Amino acid sequence: MKALVISLVAILSAAPAVAQPSEPVALRGMGSFHVGGRVVDVSGEPVRESKLPDGKTQKVDPNGSFLVEQMYVQYFLPAKQRGKYPMLMWHGGGLTGVTYETTPDGREGWANLFLRKGWDVYVSDAVERGRSGFAEREIFKGEPVFATLGFAWEAYRIGAPGSFQPAKDKRVAYPGMQFPVDDYENLVRQLVPRWLTTDDAILRAYIAEIDRVGPCVLVVHSQSGTIAYRAALARPDKVKAIVDVEGTLRGDATTAAAVKHIPIVVIYGDNVEKSEFFATQHATNLKMVDLAKSVGGSVEIMDLPAMGLKGNSHFLMMERNNAQIADIIDQWLVRKGLTGAVP
Amino acid sequence: MKALVISLVAILSAAPAVAQPSEPVALRGMGSFHVGGRVVDVSGEPVRESKLPDGKTQKVDPNGSFLVEQMYVQYFLPAKQRGKYPMLMWHGGGLTGVTYETTPDGREGWANLFLRKGWDVYVSDAVERGRSGFAEREIFKGEPVFATLGFAWEAYRIGAPGSFQPAKDKRVAYPGMQFPVDDYENLVRQLVPRWLTTDDAILRAYIAEIDRVGPCVLVVHSQSGTIAYRAALARPDKVKAIVDVEGTLRGDATTAAAVKHIPIVVIYGDNVEKSEFFATQHATNLKMVDLAKSVGGSVEIMDLPAMGLKGNSHFLMMERNNAQIADIIDQWLVRKGLTGAVP
Numbered sequence: 232m233k234a235l236v237i238s239l240v241a242i243l244s245a246a247p248a249v250a251q252p253s254e255p256v257a258l259r260g261m262g263s264f265h266v267g268g269r270v271v272d273v274s275g276e277p278v279r280e281s282k283l284p285d286g287k288t289q290k291v292d293p294n295g296s297f298l299v300e301q302m303y304v305q306y307f308l309p310a311k312q313r314g315k316y317p318m319l320m321w322h323g324g325g326l327t328g329v330t331y332e333t334t335p336d337g338r339e340g341w342a343n344l345f346l347r348k349g350w351d352v353y354v355s356d357a358v359e360r361g362r363s364g365f366a367e368r369e370i371f372k373g374e375p376v377f378a379t380l381g382f383a384w385e386a387y388r389i390g391a392p393g394s395f396q397p398a399k400d401k402r403v404a405y406p407g408m409q410f411p412v413d414d415y416e417n418l419v420r421q422l423v424p425r426w427l428t429t430d431d432a433i434l435r436a437y438i439a440e441i442d443r444v445g446p447c448v449l450v451v452h453s454q455s456g457t458i459a460y461r462a463a464l465a466r467p468d469k470v471k472a473i474v475d476v477e478g479t480l481r482g483d484a485t486t487a488a489a490v491k492h493i494p495i496v497v498i499y500g501d502n503v504e505k506s507e508f509f510a511t512q513h514a515t516n517l518k519m520v521d522l523a524k525s526v527g528g529s530v531e532i533m534d535l536p537a538m539g540l541k542g543n544s545h546f547l548m549m550e551r552n553n554a555q556i557a558d559i560i561d562q563w564l565v566r567k568g569l570t571g572a573v574p
Numbered sequence: 575m576k577a578l579v580i581s582l583v584a585i586l587s588a589a590p591a592v593a594q595p596s597e598p599v600a601l602r603g604m605g606s607f608h609v610g611g612r613v614v615d616v617s618g619e620p621v622r623e624s625k626l627p628d629g630k631t632q633k634v635d636p637n638g639s640f641l642v643e644q645m646y647v648q649y650f651l652p653a654k655q656r657g658k659y660p661m662l663m664w665h666g667g668g669l670t671g672v673t674y675e676t677t678p679d680g681r682e683g684w685a686n687l688f689l690r691k692g693w694d695v696y697v698s699d700a701v702e703r704g705r706s707g708f709a710e711r712e713i714f715k716g717e718p719v720f721a722t723l724g725f726a727w728e729a730y731r732i733g734a735p736g737s738f739q740p741a742k743d744k745r746v747a748y749p750g751m752q753f754p755v756d757d758y759e760n761l762v763r764q765l766v767p768r769w770l771t772t773d774d775a776i777l778r779a780y781i782a783e784i785d786r787v788g789p790c791v792l793v794v795h796s797q798s799g800t801i802a803y804r805a806a807l808a809r810p811d812k813v814k815a816i817v818d819v820e821g822t823l824r825g826d827a828t829t830a831a832a833v834k835h836i837p838i839v840v841i842y843g844d845n846v847e848k849s850e851f852f853a854t855q856h857a858t859n860l861k862m863v864d865l866a867k868s869v870g871g872s873v874e875i876m877d878l879p880a881m882g883l884k885g886n887s888h889f890l891m892m893e894r895n896n897a898q899i900a901d902i903i904d905q906w907l908v909r910k911g912l913t914g915a916v917p
Contacts, residue, residue: 262676265763284715295722301763327705333605361705362670364766367720374624379638420608420644423707
């Protein structure tokens with residue numbers, strides 16, 4: 232971190248405070264690390280044999296000591312900090328930190344865009360996913376789940392249930408869709424297997440990240456909405472705000488009181504009412520708005536369609552108007568006092 | 575790629591041609607993409623059930639269309655190019671592109687260091703690993719293999735066979751070891767499961783990367799040495815050089831003739847003769863040196879101990895002298911005419 236310094240060019244001295252995508256940007260460091268993990272000793276398990284395509288047999292001995300449940304984090308630090316705290320970006324289920332990188336159609340994602348706005352950006356792969364690795368079946372219970380080609384299209388509101396077809400020209404997206412539908416396959420390429428039994432390990436690693444990085448702002452998506460709320464309860468002194476993109480806040484009056492000092496906003500795209508899953512989630516989060524208010528806290532819901540932004544799917548960070556939505560989030564963080572001189 | 579421009583600071587105009595780790599560096603872009611992949615239709619397979627810890631049962635339906643065998647690539651482009659061609663960094667078995675990022679003890683890895691030297695750097699996760707994702711057992715044959723806590727220590731020549739102990743103070747490394755042994759666990763955190771049946775899919779994706787990026791220099795490690803040689807045979811017009819860190823070149827007189835115009839160097843650390851695996855690999859590569867010479871080609875072997883660099887393990891890019899070894903590689907590329915004006 233100390234070694235890599237990318238400074239502002241002279242030309243930038245005349246540029247506006249928030250760098251635009253076409254302008255130079257400056258980093259004071261970039262790198263990566265793993266946090267967390269624990270050693271698990273497996274013993275007494277039978278050695279398995281599985282047949283290989285060439286007719287040979289592969290022996291798999293699941294016994295031994297393994298380091299598991301660590302989490303990968305990559306960071307980019309702008310030379311000119313504007314965010315008071317680092318921004319940790321947490322992805323959704325079946326995805327990795329790639330969620331926040333280059334969009335499926337090759338434009339800058341939120342990692343670059345928030346970096347340009349002066350935020351220290353930390354992008355991680357949740358435990359079990361991507362560069363965090365996964366563990367033996369003796370350690371990770373159950374089996375990994377694989378998404379089919381059409382799963383994300385229908386489940387995440389790019390098109391209605393039944394609207395996906397393998398042939399590109401036969402797929403029907405919702406009207407005015409902001410998701411780059413012609414490059415849908417590049418979203419599918421980002422999908423990785425997920426387990427259904429690892430939420431606690433994922434939470435532990437995220438808390439380890441918070442403890443390593445320090446006070447921070449969380450930008451989270453989908454599955455990690457619930458986890459971010461739990462992380463805030465575990466580290467109420469370190470989580471300074473939660474920007475939750477279509478994730479569920481699961482709490483009650485007690486939890487609402489415990490995090491009432493933490494500003495929270497949940498942001499929704501379009502066509503939420505057409506998905507039973509997201510309509511239910513939205514209703515759950517509305518209850519949390521009321522609960523927060525009743526204890527003097529603040530949970531807000533931003534429905535983008537009500538603000539005039541139509542046609543967004545579940546993937547706000549990848550869509551044609553992803554920069555506009557990043558601006559809206561940044562402005563919310565400004566209103567919460569989270570930009571300015573670094574404490 | 576067009577959007578993010580990080581330019582040289584004024585101060586750099588007086589700096590030496592090759593930026594040092596403590597100096598500013600300048601990027602003209604950074605981002606990521608996936609290459610390759612194919613749609614596989616699985617049908618007629620039984621729905622499986624697996625028991626979850628809470629007593630419930632998880633149903634796993636392996637049927638459907640899946641997009642598999644894609645590969646993740648992340649790139650960093652310096653403003654001031656000095657390498658004539660992009661440098662593709664390919665990692666070894668059971669690892670990901672993290673191999674080339676921050677070292678286990680927190681210093682800059684080869685991705686940053688070669689970026690500083692003016693090389694466009696592309697770091698990928700091989701098919702099945704990391705952010706490339708993996709596929710169902712109906713598609714990836716056999717089972718993934720998991721490395722134990724001590725595996726890398728002994729297999730990759732940090733210490734002799736039998737020298738690893740779970741307790742840090744009881745481990746015995748080879749004398750003068752350059753690997754940051756106190757941070758060995760951070761190497762283990764980088765390890766991910768591997769399959770033994772996916773080499774062809776890995777190769778296909780690497781070729782897709784070469785086709786997308788264009789003429790390039792390959793910096794490869796361990797398992798990807800063999801794959802890089804195959805990629806060079808598949809794209810002899812696009813692979814401009816191979817820097818092979820302790821990987822096996824598997825060829826014969828015919829292949830040697832086919833790639834005789836491609837400069838190849840294999841670099842070895844210390845204590846190779848104490849490992850049956852690496853001693854055999856070294857002997858195999860020595861035969862390729864002779865074969866190349868017999869057809870007018872060039873395969874070189876650099877034994878670092880013979881050059882005065884003692885104590886290196888299998889992980890040259892992570893070690894205390896990783897910057898010195900990067901310099902040696904860069905100088906070899908200079909001698910091969912691979913720096914200067916971009917073609």
